[in-house]
Amino acid sequence: MASESASLAVYLRSNASVQREFDQALQLVEGELPAGLRGVLYRNGPGKLEAFGHRYDHPFDGDGMVTRFEFNGQSVRYRNRYVRTAEFLAEERVGRMLYRSFGTNLPGGLRTNFLRLHFKNAANTSVVHHSGKLLALWEGGLPHELDPGSLETLGSYDFAGQLQNHGDLLGRLVAPDLPFSAHPKLDPESGELHNFGTLMGKTSQLVLYRIRPDGSMATPRYVPLPALAFVHDFVLTKRYSIFFLSAVSFGVARALSGLATPVGSLSSADSAPTTLLLVPRDGSPAITVPAQPGFLFHFANGFEDAKGQVVVDGMRMDALPSAAEVRALLAGRSVNIPPARPTRYSIDPLARRCEESQLTPTKADLPTIDSRLSGRPYRHFWAISSAPEQAGPFYHRLLHFEHRAGQTLRDFAPDLPGEPLFVPASESAAEGEGWVLSLVYRAAAHRTDLYVLRPDDLGTVCRLELPHHLPIGFHGTWLSANRFA
Numbered sequence: 337m338a339s340e341s342a343s344l345a346v347y348l349r350s351n352a353s354v355q356r357e358f359d360q361a362l363q364l365v366e367g368e369l370p371a372g373l374r375g376v377l378y379r380n381g382p383g384k385l386e387a388f389g390h391r392y393d394h395p396f397d398g399d400g401m402v403t404r405f406e407f408n409g410q411s412v413r414y415r416n417r418y419v420r421t422a423e424f425l426a427e428e429r430v431g432r433m434l435y436r437s438f439g440t441n442l443p444g445g446l447r448t449n450f451l452r453l454h455f456k457n458a459a460n461t462s463v464v465h466h467s468g469k470l471l472a473l474w475e476g477g478l479p480h481e482l483d484p485g486s487l488e489t490l491g492s493y494d495f496a497g498q499l500q501n502h503g504d505l506l507g508r509l510v511a512p513d514l515p516f517s518a519h520p521k522l523d524p525e526s527g528e529l530h531n532f533g534t535l536m537g538k539t540s541q542l543v544l545y546r547i548r549p550d551g552s553m554a555t556p557r558y559v560p561l562p563a564l565a566f567v568h569d570f571v572l573t574k575r576y577s578i579f580f581l582s583a584v585s586f587g588v589a590r591a592l593s594g595l596a597t598p599v600g601s602l603s604s605a606d607s608a609p610t611t612l613l614l615v616p617r618d619g620s621p622a623i624t625v626p627a628q629p630g631f632l633f634h635f636a637n638g639f640e641d642a643k644g645q646v647v648v649d650g651m652r653m654d655a656l657p658s659a660a661e662v663r664a665l666l667a668g669r670s671v672n673i674p675p676a677r678p679t680r681y682s683i684d685p686l687a688r689r690c691e692e693s694q695l696t697p698t699k700a701d702l703p704t705i706d707s708r709l710s711g712r713p714y715r716h717f718w719a720i721s722s723a724p725e726q727a728g729p730f731y732h733r734l735l736h737f738e739h740r741a742g743q744t745l746r747d748f749a750p751d752l753p754g755e756p757l758f759v760p761a762s763e764s765a766a767e768g769e770g771w772v773l774s775l776v777y778r779a780a781a782h783r784t785d786l787y788v789l790r791p792d793d794l795g796t797v798c799r800l801e802l803p804h805h806l807p808i809g810f811h812g813t814w815l816s817a818n819r820f821a
């Protein structure tokens with residue numbers, strides 16, 4: 337286990353800005369590349385956490401940089417490119433910060449932030465490939481289309497106008513485009529991609545999206561909310577889209593006036609219950625189910641059992657970390673951010689009841705599954721994790737959790753692994769048969785390595801050296817070679 341001060345120093349060093357864009361083969365430094373591992377790994381995350389000398393106050397604000405790793409069975413070709421959003425380009429042109437962000441106001445206090453409603457689209461949270469298009473995602477605004485090979489930014493993408501906001505004036509002033517979250521879910525049977533956005537207006541709403549396999553988007557569906565909710569991820573089962581509405585509320589007036597950032601305006605009523613919102617996919621009215629207090633950024637998976645009960649596995653925190661704590665962390669101070677722990681919610685939609693049980697006391701987040709089983713009964717997930725006695729929000733471990741056999745951990749301390757992404761050995765391989773890919777920040781070398789791991793015991797299959805370091809990113813996706821045209 338690394339001490340808190342050592343972990344903090346490693347984390348802060350990993351946040352250094354990436355100054356260059358590369359295009360080169362990676363050096364294999366350990367093991368052998370599996371011949372069957374063929375396809376492209378795309379990942380997204382902030383390439384820098386400061387702009388022109390001003391540190392962002394929240395990791396959600398750093399400019400998105402997409403990385404691309406093409407595996408051909410013999411070697412891995414690497415490329416990284418910043419997403420050239422309109423705001424990124426405008427700031428690069430003038431050499432200073434021009435826009436407010438989700439968690440960072442402009443320097444200069446209220447005088448410079450008052451009623452500034454144009455927020456920066458950081459395009460930094462995830463990347464999805466669907467119907468031949470590669471999109472960089474950020475939950476507050478439009479996705480950005482990238483060339484799947486060169487990673488050149490082709491522009492923001494609104495699905496032929498379907499993401500234009502036709503809501504009330506207040507809503508359109510704040511968000512001329514509908515938000516499109518960074519956690520879309522593919523229905524493995526239909527090939528449809530589902531996603532959502534949270535929309536502010538006189539009545540706050542969830543907007544639900546369905547993108548057909550040909551890339552066309554169906555008319556969005558609107559579901560009214562009791563209040564503007566902070567929803568980062570959702571669960572798609574065969575019958576439902578499921579949202580966890582925690583008792584976290586936006587101080588809309590404070591955020592819009594410039595007194596606070598949107599994330600700084602969030603207030604958490606820790607002891608208030610969570611409302612689970614189950615939206616039937618057949619168009620019938622939404623069902624609400626009361627649940628225990630708590631906040632979840634991420635879900636591993638969810639499904640219906642044979643009796644119609646709904647099971648959801650998510651990473652539950654006691655409460656949302658405060659903006660002040662996150663800001664203090666980025667400024668180099670030790671903070672007490674509540675850990676997330678894998679938790680199962682067993683929901684009876686008819687009786688409107690929910691039972692909650694911890695799957696393991698192990699701290700874990702950024703869970704991923706074998707995506708072929710999205711929305712279906714499943715056995716395995718992988719996640720970043722930390723030791724029970726580890727202080728601070730530092731994840732030095734990876735976790736493999738298997739619902740029958742239990743868990744396996746691998747400790748990388750003092751290094752910092754990123755989201756472990758499972759890749760099946762083939763389309764017909766059994767669940768959990770394949771590889772796990774993770775980018776690991778190597779503390780001593782101040783460089784990042786790409787690990788290929790065995791999914792069961794997380795042992796190293798091989799390791800490749802990047803020519804530089806990457807700040808710890810968020811999410812990625814795998815595109816197998818037979819789908820890469």
Ligand SMILES: [Fe+2]
Nearest residue numbers: 568634810811
């Ligand atoms: Fe996320």
